[in-house]
Amino acid sequence: MIKAHLSFHLFIEAFMRTTLFAFVLILLASLFAIQTSVALASNQNQQVLSANQKVAPKVNSNVKPKKNIFYDIKIRPLGIKQSSVSLQCHSQSIDHSLWQTITFEELPQNQHFCLRASINIDQNTLTNTPTLLIAMLASAQLYWDGELLINNGVIGKSFEDETPGSITTLIRISDKNLQTGKHILSAEMSTFHVGKQLKSIGYIIRVVDEQKLNKAVLLVSMISALFFGILLILSIIFQLIYGLYQGNSSYQLFSVFCLFSALLLGIEQAKFWLNYTYDWHIYRLSLIYILTLCASFLLPFFYIVQYQLSSRSLWGLAIMVSLLGLSVLNPAYDITSSLLFIGSLIWALIINVYHLKKERSGKINSIVILLALTFVVLIPDYYSEVGFGLVFICIVMMMLVTLIKEMYSHKEKSLKAERVKTELLRRNMQPHFLMNCLTQLMELIEIKPKEATVLISALSDEFRQLTHQSEQGCVPLNDEISLCRKHLEIMSLRYQQSYKLTVVGKVDNISIPSSILHSQIENCFTHNHISTDRAFELTINKAKEQINLTLKTPIEKKVNHQGTGTGEKYIRAKLTEVSQTNSAFESYQEDQYWLSKFSFPNIKQG
Amino acid sequence: MRIVIVEDEPLIVQRIKRLTLEILTEHQPQIVCFGDIDDADDYLCENVIDLLLLDLNLMGRDGFELLKSKVSAAYHTIVISAYADKAIVAFEYGVLDFIAKPFDRDRLEAAFNRLLASSQKSFYGCRYLSVKKQGCIEIIAISDVSYIQAEGHYSLLHLCNNESALVNKNDSTAYLHNKNIEKIMQLLPINFLRVHRSYIVNMDNVDKIQIIEGSRYSLKLSNGQLIPIGRTKYKEVKEYFGNLD
Numbered sequence: 001m002i003k004a005h006l007s008f009h010l011f012i013e014a015f016m017r018t019t020l021f022a023f024v025l026i027l028l029a030s031l032f033a034i035q036t037s038v039a040l041a042s043n044q045n046q047q048v049l050s051a052n053q054k055v056a057p058k059v060n061s062n063v064k065p066k067k068n069i070f071y072d073i074k075i076r077p078l079g080i081k082q083s084s085v086s087l088q089c090h091s092q093s094i095d096h097s098l099w100q101t102i103t104f105e106e107l108p109q110n111q112h113f114c115l116r117a118s119i120n121i122d123q124n125t126l127t128n129t130p131t132l133l134i135a136m137l138a139s140a141q142l143y144w145d146g147e148l149l150i151n152n153g154v155i156g157k158s159f160e161d162e163t164p165g166s167i168t169t170l171i172r173i174s175d176k177n178l179q180t181g182k183h184i185l186s187a188e189m190s191t192f193h194v195g196k197q198l199k200s201i202g203y204i205i206r207v208v209d210e211q212k213l214n215k216a217v218l219l220v221s222m223i224s225a226l227f228f229g230i231l232l233i234l235s236i237i238f239q240l241i242y243g244l245y246q247g248n249s250s251y252q253l254f255s256v257f258c259l260f261s262a263l264l265l266g267i268e269q270a271k272f273w274l275n276y277t278y279d280w281h282i283y284r285l286s287l288i289y290i291l292t293l294c295a296s297f298l299l300p301f302f303y304i305v306q307y308q309l310s311s312r313s314l315w316g317l318a319i320m321v322s323l324l325g326l327s328v329l330n331p332a333y334d335i336t337s338s339l340l341f342i343g344s345l346i347w348a349l350i351i352n353v354y355h356l357k358k359e360r361s362g363k364i365n366s367i368v369i370l371l372a373l374t375f376v377v378l379i380p381d382y383y384s385e386v387g388f389g390l391v392f393i394c395i396v397m398m399m400l401v402t403l404i405k406e407m408y409s410h411k412e413k414s415l416k417a418e419r420v421k422t423e424l425l426r427r428n429m430q431p432h433f434l435m436n437c438l439t440q441l442m443e444l445i446e447i448k449p450k451e452a453t454v455l456i457s458a459l460s461d462e463f464r465q466l467t468h469q470s471e472q473g474c475v476p477l478n479d480e481i482s483l484c485r486k487h488l489e490i491m492s493l494r495y496q497q498s499y500k501l502t503v504v505g506k507v508d509n510i511s512i513p514s515s516i517l518h519s520q521i522e523n524c525f526t527h528n529h530i531s532t533d534r535a536f537e538l539t540i541n542k543a544k545e546q547i548n549l550t551l552k553t554p555i556e557k558k559v560n561h562q563g564t565g566t567g568e569k570y571i572r573a574k575l576t577e578v579s580q581t582n583s584a585f586e587s588y589q590e591d592q593y594w595l596s597k598f599s600f601p602n603i604k605q606g
Numbered sequence: 607m608r609i610v611i612v613e614d615e616p617l618i619v620q621r622i623k624r625l626t627l628e629i630l631t632e633h634q635p636q637i638v639c640f641g642d643i644d645d646a647d648d649y650l651c652e653n654v655i656d657l658l659l660l661d662l663n664l665m666g667r668d669g670f671e672l673l674k675s676k677v678s679a680a681y682h683t684i685v686i687s688a689y690a691d692k693a694i695v696a697f698e699y700g701v702l703d704f705i706a707k708p709f710d711r712d713r714l715e716a717a718f719n720r721l722l723a724s725s726q727k728s729f730y731g732c733r734y735l736s737v738k739k740q741g742c743i744e745i746i747a748i749s750d751v752s753y754i755q756a757e758g759h760y761s762l763l764h765l766c767n768n769e770s771a772l773v774n775k776n777d778s779t780a781y782l783h784n785k786n787i788e789k790i791m792q793l794l795p796i797n798f799l800r801v802h803r804s805y806i807v808n809m810d811n812v813d814k815i816q817i818i819e820g821s822r823y824s825l826k827l828s829n830g831q832l833i834p835i836g837r838t839k840y841k842e843v844k845e846y847f848g849n850l851d
Contacts, residue, residue, distance in 0.1 A: 432663060435688030436615055439708035443621035496616045529641070 019234060020404070023397050067122040070185065070205055074099035077113045080157060084188040089114040090143040092184065107136060107202035112157050112190040117205070123180045127209035130178060132171045132185075135271075137201035137278040139165040140189040144177050153277065159192040164279040167271065172210065195282035199335050217272050224269040227393060231262035234396070238403075250406070253302045254399055260295040261392050264288065285337075289327070292337040296323055296344030299395065303351045306402060307359070319347050338376070341391075345373045348395075368398050420573045423566065424470045424515055432526075440494055455493045462486045469514040473577060474603045477510040481538070483518050488536065491525060497532045505540030510547055511603050513574035520551055520587070520596045523567040528594055529556040545602045546582065553594040575600055607633040608654070612646045613661040613686070618707075622659055622686065622714070629715045633722075643672060650679070657721060658683045662696075673699055674743050678736040680759070680784040682792075684717050697730035700793045704729075724788045731795025735763065737781040746781060748795065752811045753833055756787040756804040766811050766828070801825060801843055802836040809846055 076087055076099045088094045099116070107115075132149070134142075139153030139162055153165025177183070185205075194201055238255035242248065267287055270276075276284075297319055304315045326343050327336045352366040372391045437459060444452035465483045469475055481503060488499040517538070524530065534554035541548040568587070575583035578600050587596040607630060613619045619639050626635055640646035643660070650658070658676060662685050663669050676683045677700040685696050690706035697704060703717040720726050735746045752766040763781040783790060791800055797809045813826040815835070823835040825843070835843055 431688040431690070435690075435707040436618065439621065439688075440615065440617040442708050442710065443617050443624075447620075447624075494615055494617060 019230065020397065020400055022230065023393060023400070067120050067125055068207055070104075070117040070119045070207075072101065073104055073115065073117045073205075074101050075108065075113050075115045076100065077108070077111055078157075078188070084114050084141075087114050089116065089188060090146045090186045092146060104136075104202040104205050105200040107138065107189075107191065107200070109137075109191050109194045109197065109201055112155065112192075113188075115187045115189055117185045119183050119185065119207070121178050121180055121183055123178060126178060126207075127212070129210040130173055130207050131210040131213070132169070132173055132206075133208045133213065134169040134205050135167060135203040136205075137167065137194050137198070137281050138189045138191045139163065139193075139278075140169070140187045142169070142171070143186045144173065145183050146186070147177070149173075155188055155190040156192065157190070162190045162192045164193040164277040166275045167278045167281060168275055170210070173207070193279035195279070198282075198285075221269060221272050224265055224272075228262050228266050228269075231258045231265065231396065234400070235259040235262060248406075250302060250305045251403070253298060253305055254403060257295060257298040257302055257399070258396065260291050260298060261396060264291040264295055265392065267291065288337050289340075292340045293323060293327065296340045299344045300347035300351055302399060303348055303355070303365075306406070307351070307355045309351070309355070315351075319344075322347070342373065342376055345369055345376065349373060365398050365402065368394055416573065417577060420570060420577070421470050423570055423573075424466065424519070437490075437494070451493065455490065458486060458490045458493065462490060466515065466518070472514045474511040475514045477507050477512050477540070480512050480515070480517050481507065483515065484521055484536075484538075487518055487521055491530075495530075497530075499530065499532065500535035501538060502535045503538045503540065505538075506542070507540060509602075510540065510542065512547070512549075512598075513578050513600065516571045516574050516598065517549070517551060519567045519570050521553070524553040524555070524594055524596075526567075528553065530554065531556045531592065534592075542602070547598075547600055547602050549598040551596040551598075553596070554592060555589070555594050556592075571598075578603060607635045607656050609635050609637045609657045609659065610646055610650065610655050611637060611639045611659045612641075612643050613639070613659075614641045618661070625711050625714050626659075626718075629711070629718055655681050657681055660685050662687050663689060670695075670699075671743075673701070674736045674745065675738075677701060678738045678743055678784060680786070680789075682721055682785075682789060684721070694730065697728065698733040700732040700735060702728050702792060720792070724792060726792065727796075728793050731798075732793045733795075735781075735783060735790070735793075737763065737783050739781065744781070748798075749808075749810070751798075751808055752827060752829070752831075753808060754783075754787060754790060754798075754806040757782065759786050760784060761787045761790050766808070799839075799843060799846055801839050802834050805833050807833055815843065815847070 074096060076089075078084070078087065084090065104117075132142075132144075134140075139155045141151050141155055142149040150169065150171050151165075152169050154161075154163035156162030191201060235255045235258035238251050238258065242251040242255060267284060270284065297316075300319050301316055304312055309315060323340055323343050326339050349366060349369045352369060356363060356366055372394055376391060437455070441452055441455060444455060462483070465479075465486065469479070469483065481501070485501055488501055491497075492499045521536065531554040536554065537552040539550040539552070541550070568585075571585055575585055575598070583600040585596075585598055587594065589595070609626060609630075611619060611622050611626075613622060623637050623639065626637060638649060640649070646658075658679075658681055660673075660676060660683055662673060673683075673685070673696065682702040683700075684703045684705060685701050686705045686707060686709065687693075687696075688707045690704075693704040693706065703720055705713055705717055720728065731748075733748050735748060735751065737744050737746060746763060746765070750765050752764045755762040755764065761783045763783055765780075785793075787800075787804070787806060791798070791806055794806065798806050799809055801807050807825055807827070811828050813828050813830075816824050816826050816832065818824055818832075823840055823843075824832045825835060826832055
């Protein structure tokens with residue numbers, strides 16, 4: 001049984017270590033990938049205008065606009081009776097006085113409008129397969145130098161008229177349209193299907209290299225898929241561990257956290273491989289919001305359970321309220337998720353630091369969370385692209401490390417428990433006790449055979465009880481007392497004295513770590529001269545669920561016997577088995593008595 | 607015969623006392639019992655005894671220190687212990703016998719016979735001798751002992767590779783042992799021979815046999831010192847060398 005138990009343990013541990021190793025490898029790979037995509041991006045920086053780049057709304061006439069980048073983006077709303085033709089939207093040069101200059105990020109929501117953007121093409125610096133990439137939440141009819149390029153969805157004057165277009169548009173532009181010089185991209189757009197108010201609906205408008213774009217998308221999706229797979233497997237494995245092996249709730253929390261992370265990662269990355277119509281965007285965001293809320297709650301809560309902090313529900317409530325508060329406070333829907341995640345990291349940090357102060361462990365956890373937090377807060381744009389996955393993976397790794405450590409200590413603990421069990425038997429079979437008893441039996445057989453029989457049956461009773469108790473973690477106090485009395489009976493026979501044990505207090509409904517009183521009485525006999533004019537006295541005190549026992553041993557004087565202290569070790573080990581924090585044992589001399597005080601929580605039987 | 611028993615369990619004390627009285631009736635044993643060694647110490651300091659029967663737990667360090675001090679005394683020590691696996695170590699330090707618990711009458715009798723027949727050696731030769739010097743116990747490895755000289759009720763231990771021994775007979779490296787030469791002889795391993803009424807020699811340290819004036823023989827030690835061989839002992843010495851060849 002124990003062997004199978006341990007080998008399973010070893011298997012799990014090996015699996016977890018392998019996963020951790022794989023994580024590190026993938027992390028390195030993704031760092032490499034990021035570097036590649038960053039290089040890609042910087043290569044294109046000269047040619048494209050990223051929506052993320054904050055460009056002054058009005059281009060300073062003194063500064064020449066960069067080559068191959070859209071600039072001077074202007075919009076003009078269309079009234080009910082106006083059309084793009086009436087506004088001369090697609091004409092080469094028009095009067096711009098009624099037009100409003102914006103950045104692409106600031107595309108108006110729930111409107112019908114015209115848009116114009118200029119670009120200075122330099123054919124020499126263009127790449128092989130120049131392609132127009134537009135990602136936004138809008139239906140549009142796009143024109144290049146007054147020539148129709150593409151219809152994305154059907155534009156309409158109202159919600160009913162409009163048929164939403166897909167979220168990304170990718171159009172190869174023919175070389176004759178890319179002569180060196182100034183070109184105009186114009187469009188009629190409607191954005192009635194955005195739904196909730198978002199921070200931004202224009203994501204990107206660039207001329208990119210199609211091949212490079214595809215490569216980058218492939219790389220990012222591949223890594224995401226790997227992470228997704230690992231997270232999913234981790235989730236399943238830990239659910240299995242929780243269900244089949246060890247019902248530790250932190251394992252289940254970790255499993256659920258992994259599941260949510262996997263889903264979150266998958267949905268977050270969906271934009272790369274799923275070209276949906278833009279009205280679905282809000283549902284995707286909602287899903288991300290819900291998943292982030294769950295994951296954000298689970299992360300700090302995992303640490304609460306892991307560190308076994310008291311008043312869990314209070315912590316949980318505080319976290320939930322603060323997270324919900326965050327999401328209510330913020331009007332723009334699309335950045336709520338980031339805010340939630342930041343809030344979650346802050347909570348995790350608080351809990352870890354709290355634990356660090358209390359227990360002096362979990363230093364690395366705090367540092368990693370702090371790093372993740374600074375990363376997310378300081379470089380939010382970078383975070384939203386690839387950083388999100390990285391931060392998540394780092395945190396999952398930290399949790400995994402914590403769990404491996406815990407598993408290890410658990411294994412140690414169960415081995416120790418085995419040792420403690422055998423220790424009890426070994427100690428009672430030790431030569432000092434056994435051989436002396438046999439010598440006395442020899443004497444009794446030769447002198448008083450009747451007393452020999454009494455001693456033999458008392459000894460066999462004691463051994464039987466001890467063997468039985470060594471299999472038990474806890475036993476009813478009554479049983480323990482009767483074992484102690486049995487021992488005193490044997491000692492009385494051996495020393496030709498009469499030792500008694502009196503009990504003060506209620507014995508019922510109390511259970512005690514097996515054989516600890518017995519061990520202490522035995523200890524007292526080895527280390528002291530026991531006085532016979534007074535009885536041993538056991539005082540039982542029950543305060544709520546905490547049991548306090550005081551054993552008074554009448555002594556004449558202390559013998560500095562060659563004690564190895566195994567008795568005390570056994571008692572302490574037994575008490576920590578019951579409770580790490582709420583158990584205590586002390587023993588000292590007071591006048592004519594040796595006092596031993598035990599304190600431990602009562603374990604319900606049944 | 608004066609015997610001290612140190613044992614804390616009354617039934618075992620009773621057993622040792624009863625059996626001892628039975629076995630040693632002819633020697634009119636006077637037995638004093640103590641519950642532990644601290645109580646016995648005062649008595650042992652002030653009284654001359656012939657045998658200490660000691661219940662000793664040799665598992666801890668304290669037990670060993672205690673043993674070292676007891677074996678340096680003038681009387682023989684027999685250990686009666688539950689920890690039989692430490693018997694060899696006890697012998698090495700110079701107990702006359704080691705009785706493992708539980709024990710019967712025959713085992714105790716064998717131990718007493720060893721005590722009474724001074725010609726009989728202990729079961730296992732000691733490897734150390736412990737000596738009281740200026741209130742401290744010093745442990746001397748038996749291989750370092752060159753020869754032992756009788757000094758009244760005591761014995762004088764002379765050590766090997768000690769040039770100064772030649773110059774000054776009363777040098778500081780000669781140790782006085784509380785046991786007389788007969789009692790020490792009982793504890794020593796077989797390479798120690800009683801070559802003279804007053805001398806025991808470590809034969810590993812002997813260079814050769816020399817004949818001096820008339821038909822008297824002596825042993826030349828490796829440091830050049832001469833030890834006389836008793837007339838009755840010559841045959842034994844000769845045999846010892848014969849066995850080596």
